Amino acid sequence: MQMRDEMLRAACFASLDVLCAQFGDDVPYKDGLDRGFPHGGARVPFLSPQKGIFRAAAQTGPAALSINTSSKSPYGDAEVDDGYLYAYRAGSVDQPDNRALRQAFALQVPLVYFVATRPGWYRPLYPSYIAADDPVAQRVLVSPGQLVGPLDERDPEPLENPIERRYAVRETRVRLHQAVFRGRVLRAYSNTCTICRLKEDRLLDAAHIAGDLEAHGEPIVPNGLALCSIHHRAYDQQLVGVSPDYEVHVSKRLLEEEDGPMLELLKGFHAQPIVLPKRAAWKPDRERLAERFERFVAST
Ligand SMILES: [Zn+2]
Incomplete structure (x- = not known):
């Protein structure tokens, strides 16, 4: 469906699979993510490091393709049992970035949550879903999804089972903290x-x-x-x-x-x-x- 940009999202996830196979769990922005991914004869950016919420110009649908967290606050987004609380962009609830984020909740589309584990490197968590939207607190809940089906034809879907979801969140959190530790030690x-x-x-x-x-x-x-x-x-x-x-x-x-x-x-x-x-x-x-x-x- 055009509203959901399904083909474009699938192309994005497939390209991330390739990048993760090449670099490991963390992917560099330079000479990695900055190349974007192929879709419809053009290259589409994965994210915008300058701002957290990203909707690509090539999309027809209204919902964000990715969100990211900077390395200055790698897990500054509050961690809760079911995922991560991700703040709206500061300012009006109705500005374009926040609209794209909230549409990702309304349409329940899979997106990528890029967590910077050290300067210039991101761990892509995909597929992720916006599981809750709180316009009063101006933040959303980002929860993990899963890719199901045979290789090359995998379909993203949310993790509905709360026990599975909490387990996935915990696993991811441990690995993220390890990645951040590695980044800090290697830099030192x-x-x-x-x-x-x-x-x-x-x-x-x-x-x-x-x-x-x-x-x-x-x-x-x-x-x-x-x-x-x-x-x-x-x-x-x-x-x-x-x-x-x-x-x-x-x-x-x-x-x-x-x-x-x-x-x-x-x-x-x-x-x-x-x-x-x-x-x-x-x-x-x-x-x-x-x-x-x-x-x-x-x-x-
Ligand atoms: Zn050695």
Whole structure:
């Protein structure tokens, strides 16, 4: 139906599938989302980073195609059990952006909720639906939907079952917080593995020093270390440790093994200092490191 822009929305979701396959869960704006998606022989933008609510000029229907949240307030939109509360654009309830947002509720069309997890990167949550509209509080409730049916012919639909919906919201929230944590830690370390200095965004993780289920396991920069995939795994497996005086320790087990260039590479960082963030407030917390290092020493 023209009012619902079904073909255009389907093209948008299909292109997001491709971008997520290429980049992972978070997609960059530059050289990614800024290319838009093909529809009707033209390219249609996914979103407008300058303003939160976006309706594309190519649409025939009145409802928004996407909404976004800036990296300055990645989950500044209040989280509730059934989704996220998303504020209208400030000013008149009846201005075009707010009309497009409210039409998405009235028509119950699927849209994309782009959450910025770090500057210039977005996690697209799609299909999302506007599940409630509150013109007095000037905000809507954004809830997750699902794509059903065989691949390539998947149809978006809202998650009607409240238990399923709450479960989906919780899952998404955990993953969003992890993404935001990763973004902050990687930025603090200038996208560098603190042990081997590898600078390849796609191979870097944010490792917790104190695990997220432990006391002091908060997802804050001083509880994080930027590590490449190999060093992250080695750190989690107690094959490398970081002492509270910021030195790399390689486990005896690994030091005594002899084979192979990769192993030499791992062993080579033994007794080397780690790379530290420039800002004092971002440096790894010595107490958390000490606690973790004790366990490393005990296991080797
Ligand atoms: Zn590394």
